[in-house]
Amino acid sequence: MRMLLVLVIMLLAWAGFAGTGLLLRDHARPEARAEVLRVRMPIPVQLTYSAGDPFLAANLNVFRSLMVAASVTEPETYRIQGQLQADAAFFNPRHEDNYYVGAAILPWNGQVTAAQDVLLKAAQSREWDMWPAFYYAFNAMYFERDMNKAGHWAEVAAQRHPRNAPALRDMAAKWYERGDDPETALDILVAMHDQSADENFRALLAARVVRLQGLQQLRKAASEYRQQHARAPSRLDDLIGHAGLEALPEDPLQLGYLLSAEGQPLLADHVKQQDSQ
Amino acid sequence: MLELTRLGVRMGLRGLGFRILLLATLALLGMAFLAGNFSGRQQLTVTLDVAFSGMRVVLLLMVLVWMQDLLARDIERKSVYFMLAYPIARWQFLLSRFLSVAALGGMSLLFIGAVFWVLLYFFGSNYAQMRPPALSWSYWLVLLGMWLDLLVVAAFALLLATLSTTPFLPFLLGLAFALAARGMGPTIDYLRGERSDPLHEQLFSPLLEHAYVWLPDLSRLDWRVLSLYDLPPEPLAMGLAALNALAYIAALTALAIVIFQRRNFT
Numbered sequence: 001m002r003m004l005l006v007l008v009i010m011l012l013a014w015a016g017f018a019g020t021g022l023l024l025r026d027h028a029r030p031e032a033r034a035e036v037l038r039v040r041m042p043i044p045v046q047l048t049y050s051a052g053d054p055f056l057a058a059n060l061n062v063f064r065s066l067m068v069a070a071s072v073t074e075p076e077t078y079r080i081q082g083q084l085q086a087d088a089a090f091f092n093p094r095h096e097d098n099y100y101v102g103a104a105i106l107p108w109n110g111q112v113t114a115a116q117d118v119l120l121k122a123a124q125s126r127e128w129d130m131w132p133a134f135y136y137a138f139n140a141m142y143f144e145r146d147m148n149k150a151g152h153w154a155e156v157a158a159q160r161h162p163r164n165a166p167a168l169r170d171m172a173a174k175w176y177e178r179g180d181d182p183e184t185a186l187d188i189l190v191a192m193h194d195q196s197a198d199e200n201f202r203a204l205l206a207a208r209v210v211r212l213q214g215l216q217q218l219r220k221a222a223s224e225y226r227q228q229h230a231r232a233p234s235r236l237d238d239l240i241g242h243a244g245l246e247a248l249p250e251d252p253l254q255l256g257y258l259l260s261a262e263g264q265p266l267l268a269d270h271v272k273q274q275d276s277q
Numbered sequence: 278m279l280e281l282t283r284l285g286v287r288m289g290l291r292g293l294g295f296r297i298l299l300l301a302t303l304a305l306l307g308m309a310f311l312a313g314n315f316s317g318r319q320q321l322t323v324t325l326d327v328a329f330s331g332m333r334v335v336l337l338l339m340v341l342v343w344m345q346d347l348l349a350r351d352i353e354r355k356s357v358y359f360m361l362a363y364p365i366a367r368w369q370f371l372l373s374r375f376l377s378v379a380a381l382g383g384m385s386l387l388f389i390g391a392v393f394w395v396l397l398y399f400f401g402s403n404y405a406q407m408r409p410p411a412l413s414w415s416y417w418l419v420l421l422g423m424w425l426d427l428l429v430v431a432a433f434a435l436l437l438a439t440l441s442t443t444p445f446l447p448f449l450l451g452l453a454f455a456l457a458a459r460g461m462g463p464t465i466d467y468l469r470g471e472r473s474d475p476l477h478e479q480l481f482s483p484l485l486e487h488a489y490v491w492l493p494d495l496s497r498l499d500w501r502v503l504s505l506y507d508l509p510p511e512p513l514a515m516g517l518a519a520l521n522a523l524a525y526i527a528a529l530t531a532l533a534i535v536i537f538q539r540r541n542f543t
Contacts, residue, residue, distance in 0.1 A: 042474075043467045044460075051337075052459030055501065056330035059323065063315045090470065091463065094506050096319040096407070126506075128408055 035069040037080035043087060058092035061085065065101055075110065082106050082114030093121035096129075103135035112143045123153065130161035134168065137175070147179030151188060169196070170204065177208055177267070182216045207252040211267070214249030218257055218265035221245040232263025239265070278369045278376075285377025286384075289343050298339055302389050305331040306396060313402065320402035322410050322505050328393055329501045332386070333423060333459075340382045340427050341451045344434040348374045349444035357542060368534045375435050375530060382427045390420045408507055415503040418510065422500040425522045429493055430455045432529040439537040455495070461488060462496030493525045494518075 041049075050057035061084040068081055085106065088098045099122035106115035116139055122132035137153035140146045154172035158165040173192060176185045186209060193205040221239040226232060233239055236248055236259055251257065256268040289295070309331060313324030348371075351357040360370055398412060410416075433454045437447040465485050468478050497518035502508050 043472075044464055044477075047460040047463055048456065050330075051334050052456045052461075052463075052496075053330050053333060053499075054460075054463040054496065055326050055499070059312065059326060059330070063312070066315055066317075086472070090467065090472070094502065096322070097316050100318055 035067065035072055036074060037064065037068060037077045037084070040080050040083045040087070043090065046087060046091075054091040058088040058095050058098065061088035061091070062095060062098045062101070066097070073109075078106070078109040078111050082111035086114045086117045089118040089121040093125040095122075096126075098122070099126075099132045099135070103132070103139075107139050107143050112139065115139060116144070123156065128160065130157040130164065130168070133157035133160060137172075141175050141178075147175045147177075148181075148184060148188075151176035151179070155192075173205055173208060177212060182212050182219065186212050186216070210250075210252050211255075214251060215257060215265060215267060217243070217245055217249055222263060222265055226263070233259065234263070235259065236265070278365070278373045281365065281370065281373035282376045282380065285347055285374055286380050288347060289377060289381040292346050293342075297342070298335075298385050298388070301335045301339075302392060305335055305389070306393060309393075310396075319406050320404055321397065321406060324401070325397065325410050326501065326505055329419065329423070329505075332389055332393075333426070333499075336382060336386055336389070336423070336427055337430060337452070337455050339385060340378060340431050341434055341448045343378045343381050344374075344431055344438060344451070345444045345448050347377060348435065349438040349441065349447050352438065352542070353442070353444050355542070361542075367538050371435070371439070371534055371537045372530070375431065378431050378435075379428055382431065383424050386420055386424050386427070390417070411504050411507040415500075415507070415510070419501045419504045422498040422515075422518075425519060426459075426495050426498040428526055429458070429495060429498075429522050432526040432533075436529045436533040436536070439533045439540060458493055458495040459499075460496070461485065461492060462494045493521060495522075498522060 046057045046061070047054065050060060065081050065084050065088075068077060085098055085102045088095055089102075092098070099118050102115050102118040106112070106118070116136060119132050119136040119139065122129070123136050126132055133153045134157040137150045137157060140153065141150035151172045154168050154175060158168035158172065161168070169192065173189055176188045179185050189205055189209050189212065193202055193209065196202050196205065218236070218239060221242040222233055224242040225239055228242070236257060239245055240247065249257070251268075258266050258268045260266050305328065309324050309328035312327040313320045316323035351360065361367060394412060394416060430451055434447040434451040437450050438444075441447060464481075467473055468482050468485065497514070500510070500515060503510055
């Protein structure tokens, strides 16, 4: 009798088990999106759960950043990823994957500050590696529009990689020139010209120097024009006869000069490039 | 005393410790090699990095377990009476226990380090890294730094074992001590950096900036960048860190001896 009761209980329990299993089988699961990032702990907490080991903390952050799938395009995930990578750079600035992933993903998704933080730390500590310096320079040019910074770090990158140095120096020169202060750019270009041993590069730099000097003349003329006429010039030809300008300066690179909408003389190719960006 | 030290080492090897060590080593190596696969551009460096982190954790636990086994448990079970009945001074007994733990720690570190070195050397990734990690003398220098780090924690656990009546106090407080001492350096850097919260800085800076008088900065003994990124050593900083650790060990051991000499075992 008792045996029968136990068997019935067992059967009932099994029926309950199988029945709930059947119901659960097709039940919708809560949306599990493990690949998005939501949590970033403060640095002391990260240190604690890594047993006080900053290198482990850096690695954990980098692993988490690497786990973000390419299909995730949500701003919050990128923001958290930026913070995780900046923390990783604090813990171990030399981490190669950290700066590489940072340069490839962060600035293109709105996390320019975090990316530049990671890259600057890597560029300062990885003295044998041109890439963080180069990415830092590129981001400074492209995202931050700080041409002096871009030129300086392209130059640093050039010093770290002799084979790529000519191309990098060329870039540095262009970026310096595009800074809106011809004085600074001129000083730097002249210094680079004097330090360079490569004839081709020296010729190119000399041309860029002449071109910038032309821009300087035009700007002087424009400011005198503004003082005399109390309005901005509307054409470049208006500037002839002001501040000793007898003819429009020749551009050895054949790209020429332009007037901006506010009547400020600019290098022609830079106006075009800035529009297209 | 040497004899006693040798006995201690043998006891440690016979205990659970050694088997745990073997298992932990295997788990650690597997973990490090898996972690290396997360890396896109520096597999070997990440493998080595994770392995160093793992060694520090595993060996920290081992050293504390040995300290608990060899000294704290003796005191708890009162078998220390029999030890002290031998014709040796109390300080000799205590020092020999510390030396045993130091020797055990050093031997296991060498063991794990050597196994890992062989594995990395022969089966490491064949991806051409921009700068592969240095597996020459700098690797062994990193292990030496790690050993000093372990000795500091062992000295702290020794001191606590002479004070406490339960064997778990040295173990648990030893863990907390290691965590605090290893994390102190980076925490100070963080508080001084531009990303810290001004409130945190106000609260913790006065405490941490003066912590050097009683808490050693064990992150200074973590020399792994030498091996990971093949950097040249900084003899001054490394020498100072080693001296700092040795002085701390001497101070704690001396204090432990004073307390142990006066302790009344009832």
